[in-house]
Amino acid sequence: MKITRSVEDYLEAMYSLEQEQGTIRVKDVAETLGVKPPSVVEAVKKLSKMNMVSYERYGTIKLKDDGVKIAEEVSCRHQLLKDFLIMMGVDSEIAENDACSMEHVMDVSTINKLRKFVEFNGIFPNAYQYMEKFREYAEKGTITPNND
Numbered sequence: 076m077k078i079t080r081s082v083e084d085y086l087e088a089m090y091s092l093e094q095e096q097g098t099i100r101v102k103d104v105a106e107t108l109g110v111k112p113p114s115v116v117e118a119v120k121k122l123s124k125m126n127m128v129s130y131e132r133y134g135t136i137k138l139k140d141d142g143v144k145i146a147e148e149v150s151c152r153h154q155l156l157k158d159f160l161i162m163m164g165v166d167s168e169i170a171e172n173d174a175c176s177m178e179h180v181m182d183v184s185t186i187n188k189l190r191k192f193v194e195f196n197g198i199f200p201n202a203y204q205y206m207e208k209f210r211e212y213a214e215k216g217t218i219t220p221n222n223d
Contacts (some may be wrong), residue, residue, distance in 0.1 A: 080179040083149045084108060085118045086127060089138055090146030099136040152178040152186055159189050162196065164210035 088107045089099045096103070101119070105112045119136055122128040127142030138146060153174050160170035196202040212218045 078145060081118070082122065082125070082127075083145065083179060084175075085115075085122060086138070086142050086146040087149045087153065089128070089136060090143065090150055093138060099138070101136070104136070149178055152181070155186065155190055155193060156181075159193055162193065162206055164213050 085104065085108070088104055092099045092103050092107060101112050101115045104115045104119075108115070119128060119130045122142065123130055125141075127139055127145070129137045129139060156174035156177050157167075157170045160173055161167055165173065196206060199205075208218050
């Protein structure tokens with residue numbers, strides 16, 4: 076079966092709930108995703124058939140290895156994109172929402188280049204100043220010359 080955006084969203088939400096609360100309940104997934112509990116039950120049935128989760132009616136949901144793997148990948152992409160957008164000066168709430176959309180459609184090669192860019196900015200000595208100048212330019216359309 077194909078891994079759709081919906082499947083990724085469900086797995087990411089379940090993974091996040093498991094990390095935060097230790098358990099995954101239908102009610103919590105519904106609340107996290109802003110859907111009704113019956114929609115979650117249908118999604119869980121589909122995910123169970125895909126061998127991504129295990130679930131007993133009225134019980135808790137448990138991510139299986141394949142589900143964890145996909146959820147971790149999506150979660151990492153999401154965090155990378157959010158970090159990148161914030162680095163570029165995007166408001167954190169907007170960055171969160173945009174990362175949710177972008178994480179599903181970007182090519183792996185693009186994600187890898189963004190990852191390298193973020194890592195590079197973490198190790199390059201002048202990266203902070205460079206990014207500050209970029210944010211200034213993005214906001215004002217001009218930059219203040221350095222007084223070095």
